[in-house]
Amino acid sequence: MKNSKLVWLLSLLLVVTLFLAACGGDDKAKDTTTDTDEKEGTTEETEEVAADEDQVLNLIMTAEIPTMDSALVTDAVGFDLLNNVNEGLYRLSQENIAVPALSDGEPTVSEDGLVYTFTLRDSNWSDGTPVTANDFEYAWKRAMNPDTASEYGPYMMSGVIKNATAISNGEAEYTELGVKALDEKTLEVTLEKPIPYFLSLMSFGTFLPQKEEFVTAQGENYAKNSEALLYNGPFTLANWDGTGLSWQLLKNEQYWDKETVKLTEINYDVVKETATAVNLYTNGEKDRASLSGEYAMQYAADPELVTELETSVFYFKYNQERLGEKTPLANVNIREAITKAFNKEDLASVVLANGSTAAYSFIPKDFVFDEDGNDFRDVNGDMAVFNADEAKAAWEKGLAELGVTELSLEILGGDTELSKKMDEYFKAQLEGNLPGLTITLKEVPFNVRLDLDTNQDYDIQVAGWGPDYQDPFTFLSLWETDGGNNQMSYSNPEYDQLLTDINGSLAQDIPARWEAMAKAEKMIVDQDFAVGPIYQRGLMFLQKPYVKGVIAHPFGGDYSYKWAYIEGK
Amino acid sequence: MAKYITRRVFYMFITFFLIATATFFLMKALPGSPISSASKLSPTQLAVVEAKYGLDQPIPVQYAKYMLNLAQGDLGNSFQFKNASVTDLIIDRLGPSMLLGTQGLVLGVALGILLGMIAALRQNTIWDYGSTFVAIIGISIPSFVFATFLQYWLAVEWKIFPVGLWKDGWMSSVLPSIALAMGPLATASRFIRTEMIEVLSSDYITLAKSKGANGFEIAFKHAFRNALIPLVTVLGPLAAGLLTGSLVIEQIFAIPGIGEQFVKSIMSNDFSIIMGTTLFFSAFLIVVIFLVDVLYGIIDPRIRLSGGKD
Numbered sequence: 001m002k003n004s005k006l007v008w009l010l011s012l013l014l015v016v017t018l019f020l021a022a023c024g025g026d027d028k029a030k031d032t033t034t035d036t037d038e039k040e041g042t043t044e045e046t047e048e049v050a051a052d053e054d055q056v057l058n059l060i061m062t063a064e065i066p067t068m069d070s071a072l073v074t075d076a077v078g079f080d081l082l083n084n085v086n087e088g089l090y091r092l093s094q095e096n097i098a099v100p101a102l103s104d105g106e107p108t109v110s111e112d113g114l115v116y117t118f119t120l121r122d123s124n125w126s127d128g129t130p131v132t133a134n135d136f137e138y139a140w141k142r143a144m145n146p147d148t149a150s151e152y153g154p155y156m157m158s159g160v161i162k163n164a165t166a167i168s169n170g171e172a173e174y175t176e177l178g179v180k181a182l183d184e185k186t187l188e189v190t191l192e193k194p195i196p197y198f199l200s201l202m203s204f205g206t207f208l209p210q211k212e213e214f215v216t217a218q219g220e221n222y223a224k225n226s227e228a229l230l231y232n233g234p235f236t237l238a239n240w241d242g243t244g245l246s247w248q249l250l251k252n253e254q255y256w257d258k259e260t261v262k263l264t265e266i267n268y269d270v271v272k273e274t275a276t277a278v279n280l281y282t283n284g285e286k287d288r289a290s291l292s293g294e295y296a297m298q299y300a301a302d303p304e305l306v307t308e309l310e311t312s313v314f315y316f317k318y319n320q321e322r323l324g325e326k327t328p329l330a331n332v333n334i335r336e337a338i339t340k341a342f343n344k345e346d347l348a349s350v351v352l353a354n355g356s357t358a359a360y361s362f363i364p365k366d367f368v369f370d371e372d373g374n375d376f377r378d379v380n381g382d383m384a385v386f387n388a389d390e391a392k393a394a395w396e397k398g399l400a401e402l403g404v405t406e407l408s409l410e411i412l413g414g415d416t417e418l419s420k421k422m423d424e425y426f427k428a429q430l431e432g433n434l435p436g437l438t439i440t441l442k443e444v445p446f447n448v449r450l451d452l453d454t455n456q457d458y459d460i461q462v463a464g465w466g467p468d469y470q471d472p473f474t475f476l477s478l479w480e481t482d483g484g485n486n487q488m489s490y491s492n493p494e495y496d497q498l499l500t501d502i503n504g505s506l507a508q509d510i511p512a513r514w515e516a517m518a519k520a521e522k523m524i525v526d527q528d529f530a531v532g533p534i535y536q537r538g539l540m541f542l543q544k545p546y547v548k549g550v551i552a553h554p555f556g557g558d559y560s561y562k563w564a565y566i567e568g569k
Numbered sequence: 570m571a572k573y574i575t576r577r578v579f580y581m582f583i584t585f586f587l588i589a590t591a592t593f594f595l596m597k598a599l600p601g602s603p604i605s606s607a608s609k610l611s612p613t614q615l616a617v618v619e620a621k622y623g624l625d626q627p628i629p630v631q632y633a634k635y636m637l638n639l640a641q642g643d644l645g646n647s648f649q650f651k652n653a654s655v656t657d658l659i660i661d662r663l664g665p666s667m668l669l670g671t672q673g674l675v676l677g678v679a680l681g682i683l684l685g686m687i688a689a690l691r692q693n694t695i696w697d698y699g700s701t702f703v704a705i706i707g708i709s710i711p712s713f714v715f716a717t718f719l720q721y722w723l724a725v726e727w728k729i730f731p732v733g734l735w736k737d738g739w740m741s742s743v744l745p746s747i748a749l750a751m752g753p754l755a756t757a758s759r760f761i762r763t764e765m766i767e768v769l770s771s772d773y774i775t776l777a778k779s780k781g782a783n784g785f786e787i788a789f790k791h792a793f794r795n796a797l798i799p800l801v802t803v804l805g806p807l808a809a810g811l812l813t814g815s816l817v818i819e820q821i822f823a824i825p826g827i828g829e830q831f832v833k834s835i836m837s838n839d840f841s842i843i844m845g846t847t848l849f850f851s852a853f854l855i856v857v858i859f860l861v862d863v864l865y866g867i868i869d870p871r872i873r874l875s876g877g878k879d
Contacts (some may be wrong), residue, residue, distance in 0.1 A: 029633035067651035151604065154614045169613045224652045243653050243661055245735065245825040269734050271823040275717060279725050279732045447601030447838055484609070 052516045055566050056265045058286045060277050064245060064270055067221035068214065070208040071143040071150045076558060082205040083557025084249060086233040089118055089136070089187075090202035094563055098200040098470070101130060102209070102232075102256075112195030113161075113508050117256050118187045123256040126212055126231040133181035135209035139543070142215070144174040147477060156468065159213075159503075162190040162490045194507035197471035204469065204556045234562040235259045237338060245270040249561070257290065261550075262565035281542050290541040292320040292418075296354040299428070299542060308539045311367045311554040313475070314467040315359070316532035319458055321489035327459055328407050330489075332529055333398030339384050339532035341391035342429035347417065348535050351425045352418065355538025360384055363472045363517075364523050364536045367554045370514060376472055379518040383526040384533050388433045406436035412458040415443045419462065426462075453487050461488075462534070467555045472517045474555075479524055490530040496521050543568075577862070581855050588851045589844075593635060596843050603648040603838040622648070635844070644848075645841040649834065657846035663849075665735055666826035668742055670812035672694060672802035673749025675688065678804070680750070680759025685756055685796075686756065690767035690788055700758055709753025713817040720821065733822040745822045748816055753807055757800055764796035797868055805861035810856040 016426065063077050070082055083091075084261060092102035104121035123131045143153025144167050157164035162178025175251050178190035192199065200205060214222075214230050221228050226240035226247065234255050240247035249266040252258065271277045274292050278299075281289035291299055299305050320330040328334050344358035357365075360382040368376045399405060411421045420443055427439040444452070452458050465485075467474040477483065483492040498520040506513040524530040543550075545567040551560040604610070604618055619625045623634060638645060644655035681704075688700035723744060724732040730744050731737045768774060769792050777787055819826035827846060834842035 066648070066649050069651065072651045147621075149618045151610060151618060154611070155609045158611070168611055170617075209720055218651075243650050243658050243825075245823060269736075269823060270825075271733065272820050272829070275825070276720070276733045276823055279720060279733075283725055283728075285627075285732065285734075404649045434863075445836060447599070447836070451600040455772065484611070515691055541736070 007119060008155070011187045037353045047503055051056065054569065055263045056267065057263055057561065057564060057566065058081050058267045059269075060271045060280065060286050060289055061268050062270070062272055062290065064243065065247070067223060067238065068226075068229055068240075070205050070210060071153055072223075073205055080557040080559060081237065081249075082208060082233075082558075083203075083553075084233055084561050085229075085231045085237050085252070086205075087123075087255075088202055088204070088208045090199055092200075092203050092551075092556065093563075094549075094551050094560075096470075096551075096554055098203050099374065101203070107199075114191050116189045116191070116198070117182075118189070120185045121256060122256040125214075125231060126236050126252055126254050127214070129211070130184070130255060131209055131211075131232050133187040134184070135211050136187050136207075137179050137181045137213040138215075138552050139210035140179045140422050141174055141177050142210065144177050145166075145415065146170075150206075156201065156204065159192055160195050160201065162192050165192065193504065195503070196510065196513060197473070199468050200470040200555075234258070234560075235263075235266065255553065257562075261562055263561055264563060274409065280540070281544075287547050288306055288541055288543045290539060292354065296540045298352075299540070302542065304542045304545060306543045307553050308541070309355070309357065309364075309366055310466070310537045310539060311364045312365045312537040313359050313362060314462060314464040314534045314537065315362065316534060317453075317461040317463040317488050318487050318490075318529070318531065319456055320363045323455070324459055328398075328404075328409065329404055329459060331398045331401055333394045333401060334407070335529035335532070336433055337395035337398055338430060339391075339393045339529050340387045341433040342395065342426060343386045344534055345386070347422065347425055352422055353537065354418075354541040356535045357538060359533035359536045362521050362531060362533055363475050364467075364554075367467065368470055368472055371510075376514070376517070379514075380522050380526070383522065384529075392419060392435070394435070399436065405437070408438040408440065410440045410442055411458040412442045412444070412449060412461040413451060414462070417447050419443060422462070436467045436524055456487055456489070464537070469556050472521065473499075474481065476502070476517060476520050476524075483552045488530075489501060490524075492526070492528055492530075495528070496522060498523070501513065574863075577859055581859060584855055585848070585852060589636070589639065589848055590632075592847045593632055594628075594842060596840055597631075599716045599835075601838050601840055603840050608708065622646075639848070644845040647842050648839045649669060649833075649837055649842065653843045656829065658842065659845055659849055662825055662827040662830055665742075665824050666828060667812050669745050669749055669815070669818070669824065669826070670808070672742060672746035674753055674811050675810055677750035677753030678757045678800075681754040682761050682793075682800075683758075684754070685758035685761025686763040686765060686788060686793065689769065689792075690784070690797075691765060697762075700762070704755040704758045704762075707751040708759075710751070711817075712748045712751055712815065713821060715751050716745065716818055716821045719744045719748055722787075733824070735824050741822070741824070743817045745824060748818055748821075749811055751805075753811070756807065761793075761796050764799055765792045768792040768795045772840060790791045794868065795876060798865065801861055801864050805857045806854065809850070812853065 037266035038379045058067065061077055063075070065081060066075050067073055067078055068081065068085075070086065071080060071081060077253060078148070084532060087101045089101060089103040089107075090098045093099045102120055102123055105119070107116045109116050118129065118133075120133055125131055133241045140153075140161070141155070142148055143150040144157060144164060150492040152166065154168040157177070158168050159165055163172050163176045163499060164178075166172035167174050167177060178188075178192070179379050180188045183186050183226040195201070209232070211230050218228050224227050225242045226237040231237065231252055232255070234252055234257070238248045238250050246269045248268065251261050251264045255261065269280075269286075271280065272288070274295050277286065277289040277294060278291070280286040291305075318329040318335045318338070319327055322328065348356050348358045361377055361384075363376050363378055365375060370376070411423055411426055413419045423441045423443060427441060430439055431437055442458070449461070453461060453500065454462075477499060478485040479490050479495065480486065481493075481496050498516050502513055502520065504517050506516055525533060546566050547564070548567050549563040549565050551563060552558060602624075603622075604615070610618065616625060623631060635645075642656070644659075647653045647655055647658055650658065670815070684703060688697040691697050719730075720732055731741050732839040733741075735741050765788075769787070774787060774791055777791055777851045782791075815826075816828040816832050818824075819829045829847075830842065831846040831850075832840075834846065
């Protein structure tokens with residue numbers, strides 16, 4: 001009897017909780033309706049008609065924006081947004097070709113291919129002031145100014161823009177960079193040497209303009225939030241506080257090509273859990289959700305599934321000299337054996353099962369094309385194909401040359417679930433196809449892997465590379481003797497010579513250069529087996545069928561929404 | 570009492586200083602660099618970037634500078650968020666974490682106490698078994714499983730609450746708070762049940778009963794108060810853990826909290842955020858432990874804060 005008070009109390013509490021929850025649900029439903037009405041600016045009667053005109057896209061990002069300062073940006077999120085809120089001299093088109101954007105037509109190029117003169121079209125910043133040639137000169141020089149401590153400025157400009165290398169090495173002042181505003185509308189860029197892919201670089205985030213007066217006035221505050229920035233692209237950034245998990249892109253009424261832009265609003269939220277992203281997608285709150293891990297398999301047959309091939313290639317990096325001592329991988333036959341000893345088709349379709357495809361070359365598919373639209377990937381055909389017999393033959397030859405009958409090697413990989421699954425597969429395949437081989441797996445976080453790479457403290461590493469510009473050279477240059485990314489003691493004077501020619505004597509002879517690059521690729525993949533291509537990364541995501549015209553790019557910003565629209569919602 | 574508090578505060582500062590020092594050196598022992606594209610930079614350029622962040626100085630100098638800045642309340646700038654100060658970041662991210670933590674803790678502990686009391690008062694009845702069952706579920710199933718379950722049923726299927734995101738005001742905090750509450754609920758109910766059963770069988774309760782005190786009086790006035798003491802002991806660390814953010818729950822509900830940021834900072838070697846959040850968490854825990862000790866004295870006057878000399 002007395003204790004029943006407690007029971008009453010508990011029951012009351014439960015009832016109140018349920019009541020509150022139910023009320024809350026109603027509120028939420030009302031809020032959503034009101035929001036929609038406000039956005040559409042319409043009443044219920046006309047809602048159906050207006051639905052198609054509601055040009056709002058709701059997207060998910062998997063990470064926050066680290067910075068929107070084009071001189072400091074180094075990450076995919078930053079480059080992606082900059083590509084949509086700003087515009088440089090060039091922009092990647094819907095066909096992924098670099099086409100003039102703020103540059104009014106093609107520039108004039110001096111005969112030696114060193115001096116480019118761009119004339120700017122009439123365009124404005126989001127504050128209504130015109131974009132001038134000085135905005136480019138200022139932004140690029142700012143990216144080279146040691147005080148800015150830009151990482152990508154010197155990385156992208158060295159060897160490209162005149163004096164950039166000297167400035168990076170502290171041998172020249174940043175003011176001596178080869179870029180000059182001749183007048184308000186004319187920009188002169190002097191190159192270090194002829195660069196065949198220079199114009200595609202002009203679409204990259206690091207080469208965007210910045211308005212000097214604005215940046216200086218903002219001081220330390222510049223790019224700290226969406227208010228402390230200026231925009232000259234299809235959209236402006238709004239409601240971004242610098243570290244938050246949500247922001248918006250709004251159509252930029254000052255954009256010179258605003259007629260093309262149909263979307264009025266893009267709402268972003270950072271969601272890191274695939275399950276949550278899928279729930280938001282299912283609920284209709286988001287128009288696109290990327291799928292990872294088991295979700296990719298679960299939705300494999302969904303009609304709203306979209307697969308996209310990225311331009312990142314993953315490969316075995318064979319270290320020939322570990323901590324100063326030669327490894328068995330210094331033997332070309334051992335490298336060939338490992339390259340050919342695992343079935344990458346199965347790896348891509350069964351183990352990864354995320355839209356990735358097996359890689360038979362080092363330069364990815366759908367990345368660079370010649371004038372006739374032929375993919376560079378096709379020049380060399382399939383290399384590094386799985387062949388257990390050839391692998392075994394090379395293995396035995398290699399072992400004999402080394403004078404051993406068995407070998408123990410370590411594979412260094414990442415600590416994610418996918419990496420671990422993949423490494424297990426390698427171990428099983430390699431040990432199964434190469435008698436006498438013992439593989440040990442070392443799975444470490446990314447930072448640790450970088451450290452081990454720098455110190456060359458590994459045997460085989462599962463590494464990946466995404467391009468920084470639209471040219472095979474961004475991949476090929478990795479394996480130059482003593483190059484910063486080499487870290488595996490690969491050295492072939494013939495290869496080095498090819499690299500020199502590709503960006504030197506052949507720079508203006510496009511067909512010969514193309515051929516030389518193909519030769520270089522064949523050399524590292526099929527002749528020296530310096531690296532063993534594994535797969536080209538793919539993406540799987542769910543996308544509502546009414547989302548149209550989103551363009552995915554092979555380098556720089558991942559997507560363009562300039563041409564995107566909503567139809568049939 | 571005043572003497573006790575002064576002494577404790579002094580020790581709190583020493584503890585904080587030691588934690589700051591230990592974290593600093595441990596962090597410096599982490600492999601890798603906080604500079605995201607370090608592998609792409611030439612040695613000269615890397616030196617320029619390192620100089621900007623003071624990473625080119627010898628570690629003792631960096632330590633001294635850090636401590637000096639810390640004394641002035643300056644936690645430095647983040648490496649991940651290139652223009653954000655760590656203090657701003659912590660302040661921005663703390664609100665949601667604290668709200669969820671407080672709600673989760675209050676809800677969990679309140680319901681846990683209720684359940685525990687019912688179980689103790691109705692020992693070996695269906696009420697007791699029911700409450701034990703709930704506690705076992707709460708302890709054995711991790712909060713993220715509850716979170717996923719709640720999200721699916723209450724948000725996706727029944728559409729009562731938002732799926733996630735921090736946009737619908739208080740409604741956004743309901744599901745994550747409930748998920749967070751399950752742990753403290755289970756802990757509190759178990760502690761209260763065990764303690765109350767023990768207290769209820771003690772002599773003074775028998776005396777109270779014989780004097781004609783009713784069940785309600787016995788439960789609340791006598792048994793409950795004594796049963797609270799062990800609960801307060803575990804409540805301190807529990808509160809610190811909850812209020813300073815739960816990584817998994819924040820991630821599942823896409824909430825801009827501090828817990829998730831802390832883990833990310835370790836993965837990316839963001840020294841300033843690692844230091845900032847660790848120090849913040851430690852300070853919080855130190856204060857909570859202190860408050861718990863003070864609470865002991867309030868709940869049970871037999872526990873003398875100054876060792877019986879007052």
